[in-house]
Amino acid sequence: MGEVASGKRLLALAAGFVIWSVAFVVLYSALSIGCRQGWSDVHLLAGLSLQRVQLVALYVLHLLAGLGLVVFLRRSQFTSGAAAFLQTVAFYAAIAAVFSTAFTFAGTLMLTPC
Template sequence: MSGRPASRPVFLPILAAFTIWAVGFLALYGLQATGCRLGWQDAELLPGVTHLRLALCLLLAGLAAAVVAVVLRLRRLPAGFARTVGLAVSLAAAASTLFSFSGVFWLSLC
């Protein structure tokens, strides 16, 4: 044993939020394709709110919450390179999550 405390990999805080974004991208489009194939866009819960739109909106809310959780977690890290870059990248991931996926609220689903 070297007696040194184990250090965390520097790249994890930097990649966390965009990893969530990438998984969310796959999940949203997979859900959209599946919902269209199964006809979820035809069953309305409320006027203009279909099962598919509701599922996509809930998934988007979960993704946004996960990215925000990463940002909040990074704010608790001690100051340093990984925290500074990780926060900047995570804020960019939060903005791109909302920008890229916000179409689920108003665009045609299928």
């Protein structure tokens, strides 16, 4: 009952899309705040604006968090039937969430921010 009944398996199942959800809120908040504060007019290195740099950094941070979850789930293995099944489903859900994050927020790399 210990390994199967653990709520950690269900949390792991949702964790990838929780990271996606946090990325959604954080990126759109940063976009709104940066546009309001005029960060797209503050230019840094190589013609990149402060707005672009912060959006790309947040995008990469969330991609790395998702990939970290995938690696963590890949390395932790369980032998019992139900726990192993939930682990496998959580692993593939995390992969789907990383691809969703990469696709959904790819516009931060090329579109005008404001």
